[in-house]
Amino acid sequence: xxxxxxxxxxxxxxxxxxxxxxxxxxxxxxxxxxxxxxxxxxxxxxxxxxxxxxxxxxxxxxxxxxxxxxxxxxxxxxxxxxxxxxxxxxxxxxxxxxxxxxxxxxxxxxxxxxxxxxxxxxxxxxxxxxxxxxxxxxxxxxxxxxxxxxxxxxxxxxxxxxxxxxxxxxxxxxxxxxxxxxxxxxxxxxxxxxxxxxxxxxxxxxxxxxxxxxxxxxxxxxxxxxxxxxxxxxxxxxxxxxxxxxxxxxxxxxxxxxxxxxxxxxxxxxxxxxxxxxxxxxxxxxxxxxxxxxxxxxxxxxxxxxxxxxxxxxxxx
Numbered sequence: 001x002x003x004x005x006x007x008x009x010x011x012x013x014x015x016x017x018x019x020x021x022x023x024x025x026x027x028x029x030x031x032x033x034x035x036x037x038x039x040x041x042x043x044x045x046x047x048x049x050x051x052x053x054x055x056x057x058x059x060x061x062x063x064x065x066x067x068x069x070x071x072x073x074x075x076x077x078x079x080x081x082x083x084x085x086x087x088x089x090x091x092x093x094x095x096x097x098x099x100x101x102x103x104x105x106x107x108x109x110x111x112x113x114x115x116x117x118x119x120x121x122x123x124x125x126x127x128x129x130x131x132x133x134x135x136x137x138x139x140x141x142x143x144x145x146x147x148x149x150x151x152x153x154x155x156x157x158x159x160x161x162x163x164x165x166x167x168x169x170x171x172x173x174x175x176x177x178x179x180x181x182x183x184x185x186x187x188x189x190x191x192x193x194x195x196x197x198x199x200x201x202x203x204x205x206x207x208x209x210x211x212x213x214x215x216x217x218x219x220x221x222x223x224x225x226x227x228x229x230x231x232x233x234x235x236x237x238x239x240x241x242x243x244x245x246x247x248x249x250x251x252x253x254x255x256x257x258x259x260x261x262x263x264x265x266x267x268x269x270x271x272x273x274x275x276x277x278x279x280x281x282x283x284x285x286x287x288x289x290x291x292x293x294x295x296x297x298x299x300x301x302x303x304x305x306x307x308x309x310x311x312x313x314x315x316x317x
Contacts, residue, residue, distance in 0.1 A: 130213050214243055
């Protein structure tokens, strides 16, 4: 009898508050009823991902059932392992949505899926005040998506070695993909934040991967897209990722070198972005404050630099 009770026990993935939040979303889709039309559910997910991903996600919720409606309780129960399950369950969700499975996944499918997730995340972020100056084009999303996938697509190759080369046309095994996922929390965080926003089971963390921009002028003269900021921010030391302060731009401050120095000297670590007349963007990261010296010299590293909280700062042309 005890064994039977144990067998029938249902694993709870969500906290009480999370369940209430999801039920609130489901009730809006069901218009106050106890069942949700599959078409309404697909439309809701499409608004956050795309139609193809929505169809696959709903297919996971249906679990092979041929029906036009789903009980609210079934949706909630089936969402548990997909949204709050183990790493194996999370990888299963990712591969299914991307068009792969236990046999692995083709390179182009995981690239396309990553682009969908990056786009969805950036749509969420750039709808918030303070982030609206950072927009993203399709080309920058593609660049950043492949950069995030670099260690999977070009295992063992440096960024310099593979620069400008198309990704290898291969199928990655399940083990290859699992190994990559376990070592790349950025990708997992992107997915989690997108699903949080889709099903509202937990508040979206707008600064999970993006910095909070501060000290902004009325018009942000940014040369960077939101996708660029996402990638650059997660390449910085962790203590510098939570906040970026705007300190200089030739658009805002003009071309005076003395004003430039006034703005940057003794302000802590800085990220410098420059754009040439051909539209090429380049720059560098200074881990310590700029200083005025009578001669040129390289930056010295500071051993105690990361032992205290430092505000990330950024410069624009």
